Amino acid sequence: MLESVLLLTCQAPVVALASTSSDSSLAGDPVVLDEDWIRREEGAPGAARYVNQRAQMALLGDLDADGVFDAPSDVDALAYAARPGAPGPMAFDVLFSLLAGIGTYEDGDLLRVLENGGVQVEVGEAEFVAALQPGSGGFDLDAAEWMAPNEIWFSTEGTLLGTVLGDVEDGDVLVLDRNTGSVRRAYSEVQMQAFVDAAAPGSGAIGDVLSLAFYPPTGELAFTVQSPSGADASVFGTGGGGRVLPGWAEGDWAFQQETELDALSFVSGLPPAPCLDTDVAFYAPGAPVQFNVRHGAPGDIVVTYVSGSIRYLARPGEGAGFFFLDRADRFLNRQVRHQNLRARPFDASGNASLLWPAPTPKAAAAFLDLYFQSYDTGAGAWSAPIVIRIQ
Numbered sequence: 001m002l003e004s005v006l007l008l009t010c011q012a013p014v015v016a017l018a019s020t021s022s023d024s025s026l027a028g029d030p031v032v033l034d035e036d037w038i039r040r041e042e043g044a045p046g047a048a049r050y051v052n053q054r055a056q057m058a059l060l061g062d063l064d065a066d067g068v069f070d071a072p073s074d075v076d077a078l079a080y081a082a083r084p085g086a087p088g089p090m091a092f093d094v095l096f097s098l099l100a101g102i103g104t105y106e107d108g109d110l111l112r113v114l115e116n117g118g119v120q121v122e123v124g125e126a127e128f129v130a131a132l133q134p135g136s137g138g139f140d141l142d143a144a145e146w147m148a149p150n151e152i153w154f155s156t157e158g159t160l161l162g163t164v165l166g167d168v169e170d171g172d173v174l175v176l177d178r179n180t181g182s183v184r185r186a187y188s189e190v191q192m193q194a195f196v197d198a199a200a201p202g203s204g205a206i207g208d209v210l211s212l213a214f215y216p217p218t219g220e221l222a223f224t225v226q227s228p229s230g231a232d233a234s235v236f237g238t239g240g241g242g243r244v245l246p247g248w249a250e251g252d253w254a255f256q257q258e259t260e261l262d263a264l265s266f267v268s269g270l271p272p273a274p275c276l277d278t279d280v281a282f283y284a285p286g287a288p289v290q291f292n293v294r295h296g297a298p299g300d301i302v303v304t305y306v307s308g309s310i311r312y313l314a315r316p317g318e319g320a321g322f323f324f325l326d327r328a329d330r331f332l333n334r335q336v337r338h339q340n341l342r343a344r345p346f347d348a349s350g351n352a353s354l355l356w357p358a359p360t361p362k363a364a365a366a367f368l369d370l371y372f373q374s375y376d377t378g379a380g381a382w383s384a385p386i387v388i389r390i391q
Helices: 053-060 125-132 189-199 330-337
Strands: 015-020 024-026 029-032 037-041 048-051 075-080 094-098 110-113 119-123 141-147 151-156 160-163 166-168 173-177 182-187 209-214 221-225 261-267 275-278 288-294 301-307 310-314 322-325 352-357 368-376 386-390
Touching (some): 015 075, 048 275, 053 275, 075 209, 125 173, 125 182, 151 209, 182 189, 221 261, 275 386, 288 301, 301 322, 301 330, 301 352
Parallel strands (some): 075 261, 209 261
Antiparallel strands (some): 015 037, 015 261, 024 029, 094 110, 141 151, 151 173, 160 166, 209 221, 310 322, 368 386
8 A cells, every 4th residue: 555655646735844943823724833834725714733843853853862752942043945956845945943942053043854754954154144244243144045046035133233235234134145145235124114014004013023935826935923913924015115014914824812923924836735743752651652643634544654764755745745754664564564554544633643653672672763654645645743752
C-alpha cells in the first residue's frame, strides 16, 4: 500500500502561511501554539494548523546540540523563497526567523529547513547588521519577505539608532539588496501608519509592523501590525493608499481566542494537509501514545507510518508534499510487511485518533526516537512528519 499511495498527486490554489504571537485556537484546532505554522486558503473563512510543534521538532532536529530535538519558542517571520528547481511548494521553501535564538542560530537569522532534517542559515543576522551599521540597538528580525531576484524586505523588532539610513523605527519597512550589500527604506513607520489609518480610520497607533508579504493578485505589499487589538490579525495592503485585503480581515481567520498575526507569507499552490499530533513528545516504554489526525476529508481512511530514521522523498501536490520516513528502516518495513497501518476513518469533522503502545528501546540505548507520518488515502495527502522520544 505504501508504494501505491506514493503514486498519487493533487493540486491546490494560492494560500497563506502564518504564525501567531500568542497561543490561540481555531474551530478545527483546539490548541494553536504561537510557533505553529497555520494555513489559510483565500476566500473561505477559517484556517488550520499545517506545521505544528511536533513537526518542527522532526524537521529541525537538535538545534542547540544538547541531544534533544528542538522547536522554536515562537516564530517571528515567514518568507516564501522556493528552492532552485523545487518540485512544488512545501515547508522547505519557506524561510523563518526565531523570536529567540537557539544554539548558534540568532533571532536575526532567516533560516531554511533542510530536506533531510536540520536547518541552514539562508540570510544571517550579520548580513543585515553589516548593511545597516547601527550605532546602537540590538538587531532582531521581526518581519521578512523575499523578493526575487535577491532582495529581502524586512522590519525590525526594536529601534536602531545611527544606521546608514539614520534612526530606524520598528514600524519602518526596509529592503536589503543582497547583490550590493546595501539597504534602503521602502516605507517609514509614518507611511505604514497612514496605510492603516486609510483602511481603518480612527484605529490608533499601529505599534509595530509584525509581518510582510506580497499579495499575489495585485503584487502590493501586505502586512500585519501590533495594534489596534481588533485588527491585529487583519492583513492590510498598500493598494489604493491603504486597505484591509478582501477576505483577509481578522474575522476571516476565525480565531477562537484573540491573537496577533506575527508572521505571514503567501504561497502559491500549497495544498491542504492533514495535521498529525500527539499530546506530549516524550513517553515511557509501553506507555500508550495518543495520536490525533485533523483536517482530513470526512469518511476517508487515514493510515499512519512509523520509522526510526528519516530520508526525504518529494511528493509534490500531496498535502505537505513529501514523504520523510526512511523506506529502508526496520520499523517501517515490518509495519508494511504485516500491513499494520493503523487505518482509521476520519469522522464528520475530519478528525481521527488512534492509540499505539510505545516500544522499549534496545538495552544499550538510552532512548528511541521514532518518526510518524499520516496519509489521507482518499485525498492523497501526507501530513507533516512528527517525532516522539521513548526513554
